[in-house]
Amino acid sequence: MKTSIQIGKVMGIPIKIHISFLLVLVLFPYVFSKDAEFGFADVTPAPLRYALALTLTILLFSCVLLHELGHSWVAMRYGIKIRSITLIILGGIAAMDEVPRDPRAEMRISIAGPLVSLTIGVLCYLAYLGLGSYGIVQIPTISYISRFLGSIAYINIVLFVFNLIPAFPMDGGRVLRAWYVKRMPYLQATRKAVNIGKMFAIIMAVFGLLVPSAVWFILIAFFIYIGASEEEKYTEMSVTLEGIKVRDLMTREIAYVQDNLTISELLRLMFEKKHLGYPVVDQFTGKIVGIVTFTDIRGVPMSEHGNVLVREVMAKKVSFIPEDADAVDALKMMSAENVGQLLVQDNGSITGIVSGTDLTRSIEVLGYREQ
Ligand SMILES: [Zn+2]
Secondary structure (H helix, E strand, C coil): CCCEEEEEEECCEEEEEECCHHHHHHHHHHHHHHCCCCCCCCCCCHHHHHHHHHHHHHHHHHHHHHHHHHHHHHHHHCCCCEEEEEEECCEEEEEECCCCCCHHHHHHHHHHHHHHHHHHHHHHHHHHHHHHHCCCCCCHHHHHHHHHHHHHHHHHHHHHHHHCCCCCCCHHHHHHHHHHHCCCCHHHHHHHHHHHHHHHHHHHHHHHHHCHHHCHHHHHHHHHHHHHHHHHHHHHHHHHCCCCEHHHHCECCCCCEECCCEHHHHHHHHHHHCCCEEEEECCCCCCEEEEEEHHHHHCCCHHHCCCCEHHHHCECCCCEEECCCEHHHHHHHHHHHCCCEEEEEECCEEEEEEEHHHHHHHHHHHHHHHC
């Protein structure tokens, strides 16, 4: 399912909005039309009130976009390709190719976003104070501008502080790791930063449990805890698999099976060959139409083994990866496409097959060797 749509391009980067963002476009204007201090509850007629509330929402999310563009601009100067920026319900995500393990680059890229937010916040706050001191906020138009400035200043300062919480997946987590990387190996630095992030998450959760008005802290704590664990897992994998190519891990002899084979026949073959996955070919055209593994046939009752055909249980999605791709990219591809096996290609012909099990086993063995 397509969950985001592109709304434009800035600095050559596609800007997208996620489906969850539609909720923001309803919820935020609603809140701003009810709030009297920074919102527009006192404004009549109602259409003007809603128009102002919607404008404020769009301005706020433009600030989130500017924050992400701040990260992206610095990243691009380090030669990192930015694939897209997506606005989601809780903020923005800049999808970029892997940041090099250079603490300086990571530090600068991570701090750029919060600095953009801080700058906007401070400038808008100064303008807000300036308008207030002239005593002209009684004029409606000036009053609206003043409220825009006040809200934008407030939200940007919140964005600045929130993003600098020293925990993954916040920017502050990356800054912290960069700080550690200058002093120790990358994986160890990540683990340190992850542990501090988890500690923060636990403190936030406890705070959320004790203070009734801070219940939403529990949600953020959960989000941080998961984000921190994922960063650790991912770094472990990419560090361990560093320099290893798909061709180093793949199984070279491939046993093809026809799609009209029965499960009993397939089981016999599996027992004989002891492979994990088998590409399935169409019995007439010889074209690859799927992949079948032992997991796919587990659900078939024993009594049906003679009747059910491979084509009924196989995974129809087949993904390919070049032989010289990095092993970590194979892992990324499997999780992105939700498949357990990839067929390996070299110069247009299939030369092997690689499975998630092959990869995790290598991570275990290599990780053990490194300790
Ligand atoms: Zn950021």
